[in-house]
Amino acid sequence: MRNLRLFALTIAVLAGLFGVQFVISGYPVLALTRILILAVFAMGYNVLMGYTGLVSLGHALFFAAGLYGAGLAAYYGGVALPIAFAAGIAAAAVLSLVVGLLALRTQTVSFMIVTLMFAQAGYLATLHFSAITGGDQGLSLPAHARSFSLLGQEIALTSATARYNIALAVFAVVLLALYALTQGPRGRLFAAVRENPERTRMLGYDVGRIRLLAFTVSGTISGVAGALYGLMFGFIGSSFAEFRSSVEVLLFTLVGGPGTLFGPLVGTTVMTLLIDRLSGLTSAYLIAVGVLLIVLTLWFPKGILGTIRDRWAPWLR
Amino acid sequence: MNLAPYLLLATLEGLVQASVFALTALGLSLVFGVMRVVNVAHGEFFTLGAVGAWLCAMLLPGHPAISFAAALVAAPLAVGALAWAADRLILKRIDYDPEATIVSTIGLMYVIQQVVLMTFGPDARAVDAPFWYTIRFPWFGWSGYKVFIIVVAVALVGGLWLAMRHTRFGLIMRATQYDRETAQNFGIPVDRVYAAVFALGAMFAAVAGVLVVPNSQAHYLMGHDPLLMSFVVVIVGGLGSLPGTVAAAVLIGMADGWLSVFFSPTLAKIFSTLLVALVLVFRPAGLFGKAVRA
């Protein structure tokens, strides 16, 4: 039961995102780069929250694991950027496996609180060990960590075009991987666990393992986003590990439509544009976040694409 | 070096902490116990209590005891009314779905916090204690006002305990907590009980907020730590168990007092957050709670 229309849309979106760089320039390129990276974060979150039905309040932890894993490796280890990137992903993978093993012993409300508390402990740890992490102030990556060579080509991350295309490449890989994961048999199992875990168990599945897989994939992809963010913009700081980050990724996913392949991209785009409009007015932005969280739960729990899917386009999932 | 004075001071400060924790956490615990929902905006109700105390001090010149007494009544009432409205307008409409409640109260938290920031401002503001009296120890003097905090907390906790046991409203709350459907069938207006419990829970936080202001100033982010500590207390004490909550508040308040003599506050908080997570994972009924019905 492949989903050909969704696949066509996937290819079209990727082609459009590639083409758009020849039309826009300046600040919009930077904004779009950020959107793509944060969308990867939300796509990771969506695997757990949207497809598998487990609401985590602690995904900032995995984003931060990628960010610090990659950033610290580049800052202190002085390793090449691709290796730092891999280190960040590995850190997020290991951490999400361990946290998943513990947190998945709980459900619903307890699960939300447990993930929140682990993430909060992680955030506090970035402050406590500020001698290493730079704490609130953060660390700016040194010049040698702002470029790398790939196939003999020297690529400078100070170039907006290079950053955009790297972000797009990573986004494309994650998007295609998630297409394969969610639209095939594995995705059906995620949905089965979300809809009715007891029935799924009695059809011969180890529900705990399916959840752990979803959790680990979800955390690892969040870490991919974190590692990419840190290396692209050359800065790592504890604000990325804050509770607010976990709430934002939840909000991006809720706005776009949980359990839809493109929901995270749509939600991230809409919210980032909103942030840009409200930039400078931190309070206004946070009030908007608060009001949106309430409004979405009250009237719009399926988000933009989820509503479109339910009304008109069942393949949009 | 003689540690005794430090430990005595830590114990006294711990008792004050425990009182504030107990009040705040009882509000959270009451709401969870009866309604089975977690209110993430609970810390903001605490903040609003503190800001209310400051507002009363601004509006009512004269002896600080007058404005403080007014705050102790008015702030919880105002916060209770706000919580009542939040229950009617939000929680009731999502039918108290546990996950949706958490998400929407996170939203409420940001809205209240930022509105306080925009009106009250980013600075910490002090409020005078209603009275000045210093208890003299051989090594240090200690504010008599802090004894007042402990007394009020004990009175309110005791009052709640008696009300739960011996009043009609207490009986109705316990019946609703025991089984919502059956309570409904027996003609208990479950809707109104929920709104009242949610308001009552918020009022406990607000009272705690009023009480701490003379001690530690009002600030728009001051709700964070009480929220975290309420989670710790409620979860370690056993979700929804009132005696467990009080016991945990005393234990953790004291531990906090002692630990802060030796450790940095950040490290103490890391310890607390991990404790909450691990208790929920391995001892979901709390460290000394009985099992909670699903």
Add this chain to the structure above:
Amino acid sequence: MAEVTLLQTRGLTRRFGGLTAVDRVDFTLMQGEIRAIIGPNGAGKSTFVGLLSGRIAPDAGTVLFDGQDITRLPAHRRVRLGIAYTFQITNIYPAMTVRENLAVAAQSRLAHEAEIAAAAQEAAIAVGLEDRLPDRAGALSYGHQRLLEVAMGLALHPKLLILDEPTQGLSDDEIDNFLTVVRRVAQTATVLLIEHNMDVVMALATAITVLDRGRILAEGPPEAIARDPAVQDAYLGSAT
């Protein structure tokens, strides 16, 4: 066909607080049987099959399936060994289509999407739901939902199909259709069903086990059970 033991329990016991819901039950099921378990409400029938399927853990005793001790095996592993279970209360994926419901079941033993789709189709045909494949399962009538549950069990290609009160709430027509389905299933699988409707029991069962207060009261061919005075006292008399 040679008599082969498919499932056997020894001293199987489960208590809920002070109540012993299943009390030292020794039970044997032969391959190819259609066995009915009857008994008054609260006799422990659902608990007993719950112990067989692994949904409920026993306090004492053992369960042997296909010659293997499965007492400690988690439920999902037992399903993989060939024990399919349908719930007493309808338990499906209401938001998914009928096809997806069946695909989740078939996927438990198959890897390729084409095979899974074919198996889903086949299971739907077996219960007469092939026209409803694209429909949302939650939108089906109650009778069709029960059939879907049976079909999900079939899609597992089980050695043993456990049905807990499958005809409860069905109309007479639906029950007739159901009898046909179970007879067809019984050609390839052993069937263990809990059933209150004595007409269904008499029409289907090759043997009957009577459970009362957690213990086996009587066991044997349908005619003998129907004549047994102790059974009539304890159950049949009061049920009709």
